[in-house]
Amino acid sequence: MRSPHPRRYATAVFDHKGRLTCGMVFDVLDWEAGTPVDIAVRAGVIVVRRTEEGAFALNGRRFLHVPARFRRWCSFGEGESVVVRAVPESATLLIFGQEWLDQVLPDPSGLVTAVDPGLPGVEGVGSDAIMVGEAVAVSVQGEGGRG
DSSP states (O other), X not given: OOOSSOOOEEEEEXXXXXXXXXXXXXXXXXXXXXXXXXXXXXXXXXXXXXXXXXXXXXXXXXXXXXXXXXXXXXXXXXXXEEEEEEEGGGTXXXXXXXXXXXXXXXXXXXXXXXXXXXXXXXXXXXXXXXXXTTEEEEOSSSTTOOX
C-alpha cells in the first residue's frame, strides 16, 4: 500500500553486492521488479533513469544493482550509506554520497553555534536568528532583515 505522502528522499546502504533497496522511493517512481533503467554518473552523483531499453533493471526483490565501476567513480564502498532522491517528473533516481552532501549542506558548526551560543569559543546568536522554543530559525531575507 502506497503512502498518501510520497517520500522523495530516503537513506539506503549499498550491500556487499552493490545493491540498494529503497522501496518508498521506488514507489514514488512507480518502479516495480523488472523496471528497465540506465545508470550514469554526473558530478559525483549516480543518476538512474527509467528507459524502455535500459541496460539494467530492478531485480525480482526490487533491489537495484549498481555496478562497481559506477560506485568506484563516486567512491562508494560496501556498506556505504547514501541518500537517494526520486525525481518523478523525469523517472529518475539520484544517489548522493557523504562527500557530495558535505559540499552542499550548511556548515554544521555554524548551525550548532546558532543553537548553543554557550559553547566554548562560540560567539552569540547573530541578529539574523530568531529563537523559536529551543530551535533557531535563521532569516533568509539578508543581514538582520525581516519579512
